[in-house]
Structures are given as C-alpha cells and as structure tokens.
Amino acid sequence: MASIGKKRYTEVSDIVLSSLKVFKTFKQEFKDYKKTKKLSFENIDRLERDLYDLKNSTHSLFRANVSEKKEIEETDIFDLIVSSIFHEMLHLKEYIYIIEKYEPRYLVLEKKIGDKKELDPSKRDFLRHSRETVGEAKLGMPLKLQGINELVDDALPHLARIIKMNSFDNRLVRALFVYSDYLDNLFPEGGIKKLYSEVYAGGWIEGYFLVAESFRKSGFGLEATTILKKIIEEGAVLKQEKIVAEYIERARGELGNISAGLA
Numbered sequence: 001m002a003s004i005g006k007k008r009y010t011e012v013s014d015i016v017l018s019s020l021k022v023f024k025t026f027k028q029e030f031k032d033y034k035k036t037k038k039l040s041f042e043n044i045d046r047l048e049r050d051l052y053d054l055k056n057s058t059h060s061l062f063r064a065n066v067s068e069k070k071e072i073e074e075t076d077i078f079d080l081i082v083s084s085i086f087h088e089m090l091h092l093k094e095y096i097y098i099i100e101k102y103e104p105r106y107l108v109l110e111k112k113i114g115d116k117k118e119l120d121p122s123k124r125d126f127l128r129h130s131r132e133t134v135g136e137a138k139l140g141m142p143l144k145l146q147g148i149n150e151l152v153d154d155a156l157p158h159l160a161r162i163i164k165m166n167s168f169d170n171r172l173v174r175a176l177f178v179y180s181d182y183l184d185n186l187f188p189e190g191g192i193k194k195l196y197s198e199v200y201a202g203g204w205i206e207g208y209f210l211v212a213e214s215f216r217k218s219g220f221g222l223e224a225t226t227i228l229k230k231i232i233e234e235g236a237v238l239k240q241e242k243i244v245a246e247y248i249e250r251a252r253g254e255l256g257n258i259s260a261g262l263a
Helices: 009-036 041-062 074-113 121-165 170-178 180-186 191-199 203-217 221-235 242-262
Strands: none
Touching (some): 009 121, 009 170, 121 191, 170 180, 180 191, 191 203, 203 242, 221 242
C-alpha cells in the first residue's frame, strides 16, 4: 500500500475495526427496518457520527492525489465508498427527521389551518409544500436505505482485500478474532472462517494459528491454548491437504511448548 507510506499500520487496524463496527450496526438497522418499517432518528444520528469519524480516518490515511497515481489501489476505492455511505446517510437522516419530527407537527397545523378554498394563498402553498416534502421523504427513505445497504455490500470485498494486504499485522489479526461477532454478522455464510479463507493460503486454520501465536507471544497462554485445540479438533474433519496437516502439527507443537512453559 504505497499510499500509506510510513504511517502507522496500527491506524489501518483501527480503520478496519471501526469499519466492521459501523457496517455491522447499519446492517442491524437495515434488518430491523425490514421487520418494523421504522427507523430511529437517534440511532441513525449516532451511526452518522461514527461514519463521520471513519470518513475522516480513511481520508487521513488512505486519500491521495488519485490523478497522479499510476494505479488505483484498494484503499482509494474503499475511501470513496466510505465517503459515499456517509453522504447518503446524511440524506437518510434528513428523511427520517421529516417523517419522525416534522410530519407530526405539520399534521397538527394542517388540521387547525384547514385547506378551504378561501384559505390564504401563502398558507395553502405551505400546506402543499409540506405534503410534497413528507411525500418525498416517505418514498425516498426505503430507496435510500437500500442504496446504503448496497454500498456497504460493495465495501466489504475491498475491506477484505485491505485486511489481506495487512495480514502480517499481528495486532489486526488478533483484533479480528476478538471481534469476530462483527464478521459473523457481515459474512453470515462463514463469518471469520470465511474471511480468513480469503486472506490466507492456509485458510482459516492459518488465520487461527497466527492468532494463537500472537496471543502466546503476548503472554496469553490460556487463550492461545484454546485456539490451538480448536485447530486440532476442527481441522481433523477437513480434507487433509498438506498445508492443513502442517498447521495441525504445528498447533500440537505449540501446545507442547505452552504446557512445558506452564509446568
């Protein structure tokens, strides 16, 4: 990632985790809307503020003068998608405000003012404009929500590639495992195992092994032991390709080293 230069890779890890949190939160709001046909202005407002921070982070770390670059990088595309999601979220929040806050007040005024032929033209224009505003919001909100959902889906493959490009970063590898519930929500067909399978040649077993290794080196022997045992137990049912067998054997070796160190 030439666009990052000497900037701290910990910032990439922070952006990845923030992205996963924001996307997961949005997906939950989208799922709830499909059931209730309602959105909370307060929830979307918090999500928009989180997106604002994420947008600023991606701009700071990823943004460069694209016109001067020979090749467009994953980070350039991801930064643009995050910006698009943020700006679309602003429109969505405005629609929700109109429906949730503005329409009830408008309906009270309409009832009191009435819409008679002798009504003052300025008041009649106000009622017409308000009806149009509310109507636009009611038509636009579900379309805007669906559009944001599609943008989030567009962002996920690019985020996975950014993770792959930084798969050497132990902090990121371990953080993904710790916050695997984000991935379970965003990648329902496989969760973290699916992501690791896309990132590592050895699939999820290699990802798990690197996490266990990171925990062990940081002094978290119990956590490392739990993951290593999972590799051995769950790996045993897989087709025994050479690389799988190698990681299972390495996991056994690491378990032995941890046990010896605890003895």
